[in-house]
Each structure stands twice: as structure tokens, then as C-alpha cells.
Amino acid sequence: MSVNNKKIIGLTGMSGAGKSTACNVFRQFGFDVIDCDRICRVIVEKGKPCLAEIVNFFGKEILTEKGELNRREMAKIIFSNEKKRLTLNGIMYPYVSYIVIESILNSESSYVMLDAPTLFESGIDDICDTVVSVAAERETVIGRIIQRDGISLTEAENRIKSQHNKDYYVKRSHYVIDNDSSAEDFIKKLETAATAIKGEK
DSSP: OOBTTBEEEEEEEOTTSSHHHHHHHHHHTTOEEEEHHHHHHHHTSTTOHHHHHHHHHHOGGGBOTTSOBOHHHHHHHHTSOHHHHHHHHHHHHHHHHHHHHHHHHHOOSSEEEEEOTTHHHHTGGGGOSEEEEEEOOHHHHHHHHHHHHOOOHHHHHHHHHTSOOHHHHHHHOSEEEEOSSOHHHHHHHHHHHHHHHHHOO
């Protein structure tokens, strides 16, 4: 499904598998990357209606003394309770989707990439012409998450438990790019995918 004659590409995959690197490579190929994680951070800022809905369900315990979302506390809750994680997603998705569509319409590029960890869960993949997923082995992503976010092994493992395995992405994506070898190899695979996508009708 193209929006205003723009080709929409969804980028998703496992946490720690290399989505940030993928975004950088696709930008170099002229793709306008919309960071859905950034949108998620914006909509839960102090005073925003989305945050009010979240507090209404989870309670004021998930707020800091300044009335802002305590992300570390929120992460502990949702990554250890699947039902609560799905509830949070359900609250946020409508707000995220609205801003995503608005961003696509305002983009000046013919190729727009949605960097969305929960691409399938949110249903945003419905508007994508092509889906690219990045993946890596479990031990690899756990190590990267610990180093990237400065969290414990237990916290990292809880995050992985809440994620889908590689097969989930293989069945739903046009391109699945493995990131288990060298950084140079991963970048070459991304460049090949970017070239192929731009060459598609």
C-alpha cells in the first residue's frame, strides 16, 4: 500500500539485532526513516493525553517525582507481565499510528522507512509495501542489550522472553537480515537489500 505515491518500508526485528545500523545504511540510500520509538517517547511526555491514559491504568507509581514517566520502572512491569505489556501497547498504538501517517504524508522522500520494533503488533505493517527484519542469535542480542542499556542479565533475558523468535519474522518479512557475523558483513547485506528495494517496481 503506497501513500501519496511513496513506497513504505517497515523495519523491525529483535532488540539488539542492529536496527540502528540498518537505519543509518538506509538513510545513506535516500530513505526517510521515521523513528517510531522516538514517537513513543514524545506521546508519553508529561501533560500528554497518552500518559494520562497510561497512569489511569497502571497508577501513579509509574511516574517520577516530577510527574514524568519512569521508563525503567515501566520496563520492569511490562517485560515481566505479558498482559500488561499488551495493554500498554493497546493504549499507545492509536497515538503512534496517527503521528506515523502524518509523518509519511509530510515526507519529501519517495522511500519512507518506519523503524518500528512492534511493527506487526501495532498493525502498521498493513500500510507497508515491503518489510525488512533484522535478527541475531539469542546470546548475541542479550549481550548487546546489556551493553547498550546498562541493565542486568535478568532484565535483558526478560526482554528477550517478551520478543518473537527469528521464525516469526521470517514468515512475515520480505527481507530478513542476519547480524551474527562481522559489522562489515551486516552492512553489506543491508546495502544489498536497500539496492534491491529501490529497484523494485
